[in-house]
Amino acid sequence: MKERPIRIVSIYPTLLGTYGDGGNVAALSHIASLHGLAADILTISPGMVIPDDADIYVMGGGEDTAQVAAANALRASGALTRAVDKGASVLAICAGYQLLGHEFPDADGNAAPGLGLLDVFTDRLPKRAVGELAAEPIRAGLTSVTQMLTGYENHGGATHLGAGVTPLALVTSGVGNGDGTEGAITGRVIGTYLHGPCLVRNPLLAETLLGWAIGQHLDPIVEDAVEELRRERLGSATMSK
Amino acid sequence: MERVNTSLRTKLAVTAGRLAAATSRTLGRGEGMVVGGKVTLGLSPHALADLAGGRVAALVSATNGKTSTTRLLATAASQAGPVATQSTGANMTEGVLWALANGPADAPAILEVDEAYLPRVLAATRPKVVLLANLSRDQLDRMSEVAMLARKWRRMLAENPDVVVVANADDPIVAFAAEKAQQIIWVAAGQEWTADSSVCPECGTLLSRDGTDWSCSGCGRARPKTSWQFEWEKTGTAVGPDGQRYDLASLQLPGRFNASNATMALAVCAELGLDLAKAVTLMSTVTSVSGRFATVVAGSLRIRLLLAKNPAGWSELLDIMPPAPTPVIIIINSNDADGRDPSWLWDVPFERLKGRTVIASGNRRRDLAVRLLHAGVDAVVIEDPFAADAVLPAGTRELAVIDCAATYTAFQKLRDPSNEELAL
Numbered sequence: 001m002k003e004r005p006i007r008i009v010s011i012y013p014t015l016l017g018t019y020g021d022g023g024n025v026a027a028l029s030h031i032a033s034l035h036g037l038a039a040d041i042l043t044i045s046p047g048m049v050i051p052d053d054a055d056i057y058v059m060g061g062g063e064d065t066a067q068v069a070a071a072n073a074l075r076a077s078g079a080l081t082r083a084v085d086k087g088a089s090v091l092a093i094c095a096g097y098q099l100l101g102h103e104f105p106d107a108d109g110n111a112a113p114g115l116g117l118l119d120v121f122t123d124r125l126p127k128r129a130v131g132e133l134a135a136e137p138i139r140a141g142l143t144s145v146t147q148m149l150t151g152y153e154n155h156g157g158a159t160h161l162g163a164g165v166t167p168l169a170l171v172t173s174g175v176g177n178g179d180g181t182e183g184a185i186t187g188r189v190i191g192t193y194l195h196g197p198c199l200v201r202n203p204l205l206a207e208t209l210l211g212w213a214i215g216q217h218l219d220p221i222v223e224d225a226v227e228e229l230r231r232e233r234l235g236s237a238t239m240s241k
Numbered sequence: 242m243e244r245v246n247t248s249l250r251t252k253l254a255v256t257a258g259r260l261a262a263a264t265s266r267t268l269g270r271g272e273g274m275v276v277g278g279k280v281t282l283g284l285s286p287h288a289l290a291d292l293a294g295g296r297v298a299a300l301v302s303a304t305n306g307k308t309s310t311t312r313l314l315a316t317a318a319s320q321a322g323p324v325a326t327q328s329t330g331a332n333m334t335e336g337v338l339w340a341l342a343n344g345p346a347d348a349p350a351i352l353e354v355d356e357a358y359l360p361r362v363l364a365a366t367r368p369k370v371v372l373l374a375n376l377s378r379d380q381l382d383r384m385s386e387v388a389m390l391a392r393k394w395r396r397m398l399a400e401n402p403d404v405v406v407v408a409n410a411d412d413p414i415v416a417f418a419a420e421k422a423q424q425i426i427w428v429a430a431g432q433e434w435t436a437d438s439s440v441c442p443e444c445g446t447l448l449s450r451d452g453t454d455w456s457c458s459g460c461g462r463a464r465p466k467t468s469w470q471f472e473w474e475k476t477g478t479a480v481g482p483d484g485q486r487y488d489l490a491s492l493q494l495p496g497r498f499n500a501s502n503a504t505m506a507l508a509v510c511a512e513l514g515l516d517l518a519k520a521v522t523l524m525s526t527v528t529s530v531s532g533r534f535a536t537v538v539a540g541s542l543r544i545r546l547l548l549a550k551n552p553a554g555w556s557e558l559l560d561i562m563p564p565a566p567t568p569v570i571i572i573i574n575s576n577d578a579d580g581r582d583p584s585w586l587w588d589v590p591f592e593r594l595k596g597r598t599v600i601a602s603g604n605r606r607r608d609l610a611v612r613l614l615h616a617g618v619d620a621v622v623i624e625d626p627f628a629a630d631a632v633l634p635a636g637t638r639e640l641a642v643i644d645c646a647a648t649y650t651a652f653q654k655l656r657d658p659s660n661e662e663l664a665l
Contacts, residue, residue, distance in 0.1 A: 014436065014439035014440075014447075015439060015440060015447075017436070017588075018378060018381070018386065018437075019381065019582070019584055019585075020584030020585050020586065020587035020588055021584075021587075022587055022588060023584065023587030023612075023615070026587065026615050027615065030614075030615045045447075046439075046440075046447040047447060063386040063387065063388050063389070064386075064388070065388055065440060065441075065442065065445040066388075066439070066440050066445065068445055069440055069445040069446070069447070107388075130581070131581070152581075152582045152584060154381055154582065195582070195584050196584055197584055197587055200587070200611060200615070223614070225607065225610045225611050225614050225622075226611055226614075228607050228610075229607040229608060229610070229611050232607050
């Protein structure tokens with residue numbers, strides 16, 4: 001196990017944190033401590049230098065104007081791309097997911113350039129997707145997540161996957177990418193429409209990210225309160241199907 | 242001639258609406274206001290404009306505090322005679338219509354309006370003044386995102402240039418929404434929650450902040466110069482454009498946010514030509530507003546009811562709760578009127594409740610329990626904490642009154658247990 005703490009970077013929560021996504025960073029920190037792992041959280045505001053040598057980068061959802069501002073700042077910095085080249089992992093939710101792709105729609109519906117870290121592009125869904133989202137992970141060994149993914153989606157984007165990515169999961173209830181798949185993954189870069197927050201409701205995904213950071217598989221630790229929440233939410237997603 | 246017909250039609254429609262409301266009440270389905278309003282509007286689509294008839298003194302809108310601010314303002318304005326206003330927090334089209342149709346006839350009206358409904362209600366009622374206090378994330382499954390809502394307000398003021406705007410200059414989103422109006426009274430009313438106004442709503446540049454001052458290096462927009470100031474040091478003081486100070490220490494509604502609400506109400510009173518010293522005296526008689534801050538009996542407990550429905554509201558409420566280890570009850574629902582997605586719980590600094598046990602309830606009590614687990618706050622999850630046999634944390638039953646913060650539908654249910662439409 002690594003001696004130094006796991007370095008977690010929360011990217012622009014002031015721009016990308018509209019839907020409680022700050023909970024993902026809280027969950028990483030909480031679950032790390034359950035496993036006896038030390039974690040350092042670095043919160044980056046626009047204008048600050050983003051380090052390119054951290055272990056896990058987390059981005060949330062945000063409004064259109066803020067999303068464009070975040071994408072522009074990240075493209076100008078280049079740090080995220082360098083960090084991914086060095087083996088860091090990225091978890092990006094909703095607007096954060098969209099801006100990792102090649103392009104996404106801005107407030108006026110025009111295509112804005114993304115980072116190109118995921119081979120996807122996003123345009124608009126005919127109708128905004130709002131509601132519980134449940135999806136079955138694709139069992140290709142890309143993550144150690146074997147249980148259903150649960151979350152809440154609230155987005156107007158249809159995300160189209162290219163050959164360079166694999167879907168993270170297949171939708172069983174809700175909209176996700178818009179074509180029956182949900183999220184995208186390549187290497188250690190993950191994009192998803194799961195709010196909830198995602199890692200609170202899906203601790204196995206947090207354990208995947210933490211495991212990558214320390215270079216060893218983490219055996220899941222189950223917390224009763226979280227299990228009860230998962231059961232309730234997955235039940236309600238099935239009911240509203 | 243057309244006008245007379247329209248007015249007669251509205252009168253008949255109001256009568257039909259009252260009948261529908263009475264039927265709804267008889268059937269035990271709440272106060273019947275929404276049903277009555279719907280019937281009236283169905284029969285006379287221009288009923289709102291007819292009933293307003295040039296007598297609307299002020300509309301009040303904001304994400305947080307609109308019900309309290311409206312009550313403070315309406316009470317202050319009662320110095321000049323009867324006022325038509327809502328008796329409950331019903332603030333969409335039907336609620337506004339009901340207050341006009343059933344309040345004192347021809348009296349000046351002071352009405353709160355849901356932020357998403359404000360453009361159409363303002364266009365129909367043509368108020369003298371509109372008070373715009375704050376905008377932040379709330380019910381994101383129903384509302385537009387915050388910047389989108391601000392653009393709608395901005396368009397509304399461009400289309401209705403006669404209305405006098407009283408606006409909070411400390412909220413950059415409100416300032417953006419208000420700035421194109423022809424007559425604006427800027428109030429330095431403060432802004433506790435800044436997470437929804439980190440970037441310029443016009444150009445997307447990160448705003449520079451220095452205390453309450455803010456500016457945008459991208460497009461040059463900056464906090465407007467204010468004519469009314471709000472000061473807070475344990476109690477509030479409002480300072481008028483002429484430097485006159487109004488001590489708000491006698492307000493009975495608790496907290497910094499209510500003193501700030503009173504300051505904005507006072508600025509509206511000045512525009513309406515009311516006596517401001519009398520306004521402060523009258524505002525100080527308000528003890529609770531549609532159940533907010535009221536002490537009520539709920540099953541086997543006496544509770545102080547707090548409405549807590551979004552992160553900005555919560556960050557203010559945490560300040561007025563008694564210190565640890567006093568337990569508190571928190572009820573989180575996700576029915577339609579609460580917003581379907583409670584992930585905003587992760588934006589609330591619940592860490593500040595450490596050192597006490599929280600009684601977690603509501604149909605989303607499991608979300609709350611996990612949030613509190615991560616915050617390091619002890620919690621017990623209880624479906625019905627008001628049941629006589631509920632197992633509550635030690636000391637709870639010995640409290641004379643326990644704070645109970647609840648989302649909208651849970652709050653309404655506790656206020657009025659007969660309201661069966663809003664299940665706990």
